[in-house]
Amino acid sequence: MQGTIYPAQDFNPGMDAEMLYGAFQGMGCDKDVLIDILTQRSNAQRLMIAEAYREVYGRDLITDLKENLSDHFKQVMVGLMYPPVLYDVHELWHAMKAAGTDENCLIDILASRTNEEIYRIKEAYSLEYNSDLQQDLYSETSGHFRDTLINLAQGVRAQGYADPVMAAQDAMVLWEACQQKTGGHKNMLQMILCNKSYQQLWMVFQEFQSISGQDIVCAILSCYDGYFQELCVAIILCLRDRSSYFAYRLHNAIHELGFHNKTVIRILVSRSEVDLMNIRRRYKERYGKSLFHDIKHYASGHYERALIALLAGDVEDY
Template identity: 45%
Template sequence: MAAKGVGRTRGTIYDFPDFDANQDAETLHAAMKGFGTDEDVILDLLTQRSNAQRQQIICAYKTVFGKDLIDDLKYELTGKFESLIVALMLPPDHYDAKELRDALKGAGTSEDVLTEILASRTNEEIHQIVAAYKEDFESDLEEDLVSDTTRYFERVLVSLVQGNRDEAEADLSRAEEDAKTLYEAGENAWGTDEERFIAILCSRSIRHLLAVFDEYQKINDIDIEDSISSECSGNLQCVLLAIVKCVKNTPAYFAEKLYNAMKGAGTDDHTLMRIMVSRSEIDLLNIKDIFKAKYDESLHSTIEGDTSGDYKATLLNICGGDD
């Protein structure tokens, strides 16, 4: 199975050749001035520029027109289309910080968002998110997590937000020892020793954990995901499963989340939007490949059937061509 981080340059969006920030700023301004807004120009241009290039366009727009581009976009656009375009304009670390803030300070805590972001990001990404959170909200992310979550779920999130996961190669003898520890803490125990699960799953390196999971299967003839599902419950179960899935194959984790966001009655647009934007320059091509193989339908056609209007057109541009 692919370790987390493998294939992290297989995005659908990348630097636009012959990029001219001033020209793009003028094009966007022309699309928004006067009576009516040319949404097609806005969505086509912004989905063909990398995030780094979009940041240059924001600076050029303010220099040339003395106005804030994001404010103008918010004024001219509406609904889910507006939310998606604004999400594209934020630097990745600041977008993640915003999503975490909304999950913590909105109406009730959105544990699923906290789990998705903190379980899937690298050490470096976590450090950037923590700094962006501090800069944007003048608040400490760890302190906010502690005040809004409880018990073992809180402890997992606090561990993850340190961004201090070991990055060493697998130690096979230690992997066997860790697998036995997990077995003794769960399947072979009366009750579950959650602390052992947290200590190993939140601190060991990705390559080491892959070895641990292989050893666990040998010892117990049960996949570690099945053991967590039977031994843990609620938010703790969800976050530990997310960690395991991201260790095994991060794009597969996001393919599953995208499928769940669009299946059944109604679409979870918040999750759909967040994953499409946040993975667009990292591994969205991998996600598309896995989505097609696992669900026998392309991500492109699924989005096409579940969304509409300029919002749909923007998502499809981010997705890239149909498979």
């Protein structure tokens, strides 16, 4: 795993807080200062800046960002100020409570997070919104898509165990699920995908290939549809290569959805200290053009500059 954002050297939170406060003064906000500081500090350092800002000026930095910025640029800058777990929580809440459920946001987060991350998300969700994540998923989604999301949100995936005999049995169950497509078979499919260890699923998918002569992703794409299909595929792709999954999601958001800003922002902000450098590489390998190229083509102004700054890391690859 390799992100693009690292802790800044010779870090001085008080000086950064002073520069940010100065950027908000006068007739217009100096957005370049905001970009230069907030996209070049780690999340932990940003939280220290926010604390220094509060202590010296008696103001909340997130509130000042919200009041002085607008549109997608504001979403990037504000998003950078949340700890990673709270950012996930914020995105999940708004995916369900805003006008119209954002199913793809639910898929991106819940299909890609580990048991430990899911546990922290559930805890923070309850504290932040005085609400239960699984209950909200139940009320805002439906069908087998809902059941699979709730299963993932339990965070009970088995760890580090692989049984060849069980793998062959699970592969047969998956094959039958792709043939029969009944409600019971969908339940078995989601139970295997959500609860078996990653090591076990690697073996299951190999057995599935042997039994059916087909890759499991191709089989699910041909047998199912809708958000249930998308969620099942996301689980498998994240298991195989999480960075490739997010590269695929970015390409889809940029080219298939007419530059879906929320998705682009969410992935770049949430993966900037995790694997965004890897995502950049996978994107260029798979699609032949760099993320820099595609984002510059569709975004503009300070919004574009903020996204490019998040992507840049130590090496700019145009």
